[in-house]
Amino acid sequence: MIELYDYELSSDAYKARLLLALLGVAWTQRYVEYYPRRQHRAPEFLALSPRGELPVIVDDGTIVDDAQNVLVHLASRHDPTGRWYPQNDAGLTSQVSTWLAFAAALTPTASAARLHDGLLYHHIDVDEARRGAHEQLAVLDEHLWFNEDAGWSWLCTVDQPTIADIACFPDVILAEEGGIELRTYPAIRRWTDRVKAIPGFIAMPGIFPA
Amino acid sequence: MHGTSRWFPVIRSEEIVPRHIAFVQLLDEEIVLWRADDGALNAWENRCPHRGIRLSIGTHAGSEIVCRYHGWRFASGSGSCTLIPAHPSQVPPKAARVRSYQIRERYGFAWIALGDVEGEPSLPELDGLPHLTLRSMTFAAAAADVAATLASEPGIVVHDPYRAVWERMGDAAPMLLLLQPESSAMTTLHAVAGNDLTGAGRLAFLRAHNAWCKEIRPRIVSEESRSAQASR
Numbered sequence: 350m351i352e353l354y355d356y357e358l359s360s361d362a363y364k365a366r367l368l369l370a371l372l373g374v375a376w377t378q379r380y381v382e383y384y385p386r387r388q389h390r391a392p393e394f395l396a397l398s399p400r401g402e403l404p405v406i407v408d409d410g411t412i413v414d415d416a417q418n419v420l421v422h423l424a425s426r427h428d429p430t431g432r433w434y435p436q437n438d439a440g441l442t443s444q445v446s447t448w449l450a451f452a453a454a455l456t457p458t459a460s461a462a463r464l465h466d467g468l469l470y471h472h473i474d475v476d477e478a479r480r481g482a483h484e485q486l487a488v489l490d491e492h493l494w495f496n497e498d499a500g501w502s503w504l505c506t507v508d509q510p511t512i513a514d515i516a517c518f519p520d521v522i523l524a525e526e527g528g529i530e531l532r533t534y535p536a537i538r539r540w541t542d543r544v545k546a547i548p549g550f551i552a553m554p555g556i557f558p559a
Numbered sequence: 560m561h562g563t564s565r566w567f568p569v570i571r572s573e574e575i576v577p578r579h580i581a582f583v584q585l586l587d588e589e590i591v592l593w594r595a596d597d598g599a600l601n602a603w604e605n606r607c608p609h610r611g612i613r614l615s616i617g618t619h620a621g622s623e624i625v626c627r628y629h630g631w632r633f634a635s636g637s638g639s640c641t642l643i644p645a646h647p648s649q650v651p652p653k654a655a656r657v658r659s660y661q662i663r664e665r666y667g668f669a670w671i672a673l674g675d676v677e678g679e680p681s682l683p684e685l686d687g688l689p690h691l692t693l694r695s696m697t698f699a700a701a702a703a704d705v706a707a708t709l710a711s712e713p714g715i716v717v718h719d720p721y722r723a724v725w726e727r728m729g730d731a732a733p734m735l736l737l738l739q740p741e742s743s744a745m746t747t748l749h750a751v752a753g754n755d756l757t758g759a760g761r762l763a764f765l766r767a768h769n770a771w772c773k774e775i776r777p778r779i780v781s782e783e784s785r786s787a788q789a790s791r
Binding site for chain 2 (some may be wrong): 353491494495499532535536539542557
């Protein structure tokens with residue numbers, strides 16, 4: 350059984366919900382009120398995961414934290430096709446790792462700008478967060494543009510989406526909630542359309558379904 | 560801002576992919592571009608005539624755009640409302656119509672004119688040549704500031720505020736650099752070359768142009784700092 354420590358508005362928790370939906374795996378919600386009660390920093394939650402961040406899953410007794418690592422775990426253990434986290438091609442596995450790291454790096458930039466605008470995190474330097482996000486989005490748009498030109502629809506050079514796409518999608522598409530417009534990143538806008546069209550896709554508040 | 564009586568390229572044609580609502584800006588006007596399933600290309604004001612919601616967050620339903628807010632549907636071609644879901648048996652009022660812009664497809668780009676314009680989009684330097692469009696790049700600068708930087712590059716001749724020709728050494732075909740003024744502070748640079756490179760040569764050409772666009776980015780400065788430099 351999978352328990353997911355979850356919060357509706359968390360872009361990181363949504364990564365787990367989205368992959369679980371795409372895998373068609375059943376799960377149980379353990380709701381953590383991130384805002385305003387900050388239950389992710391309460392002793393009971395810290396006892397489970399000392400890092401105090403969402404999401405965390407408990408999968409048959411195994412505790413897994415870190416949003417990207419949760420995706421790795423879920424795909425490794427619950428995807429019999431192996432397509433979401435390809436591990437039989439070292440070059441491809443390495444590409445996935447690169448974009449998982451890229452996704453994590455969106456936390457202090459695009460995600461922080463959204464927390465500033467939406468959840469009253471006013472101690473965040475939002476100009477710096479937006480500037481950093483634009484630098485990253487420029488890198489992402491360029492990567493996706495050249496991938497498209499070569500006939501690839503996804504972040505990695507494989508003909509189906511991977512956990513790299515699932516990891517990057519939430520903070521990228523929610524960036525607009527942090528005052529970061531996606532209009533000047535046309536390849537990113539096309540890629541977000543493709544992600545929304547994956548069979549089994551689910552949305553979250555702030556993300557419109559296809 | 561002037562420029563309403565001319566054609567501007569706003570996006571490469573091939574980037575207006577099936578069932579996608581592309582989103583551009585020209586002279587402060589937000590515009591959505593979408594291709595109906597029958598191939599007809601539409602350029603519309605990014606605004607639902609009902610409650611003003613952006614159509615860029617709507618959905619592409621094949622021959623109509625559906626507004627995200629109340630589900631009003633607007634038809635390819637006319638922009639007229641075809642269905643108001645709250646009143647399905649009522650004929651939508653004539654005023655329920657999205658504003659559309661003149662659009663053409665030439666030289667591998669979609670071109671828009673916001674106002675009255677004479678003639679068609681024209682790049683005489685490329686007539687009779689193949690067209691290879693390159694990756695477009697947006698700069699946080701006025702068109703005049705981008706043009707000034709282009710003019711300082713060896714081999715580039717700026718013909719008018721929005722158009723430059725790059726005669727490249729060792730390259731038989733010219734490259735056209737076309738500026739799309741998004742606002743007084745943002746400009747997109749489009750590029751099309753008169754060659755028909757393929758394979759690795761084409762990719763190297765695309766990559767080199769992309770790298771050059773990133774290289775000139777820090778050199779683009781405002782008119783104020785240019786004149787301060789000149790008077791020093």
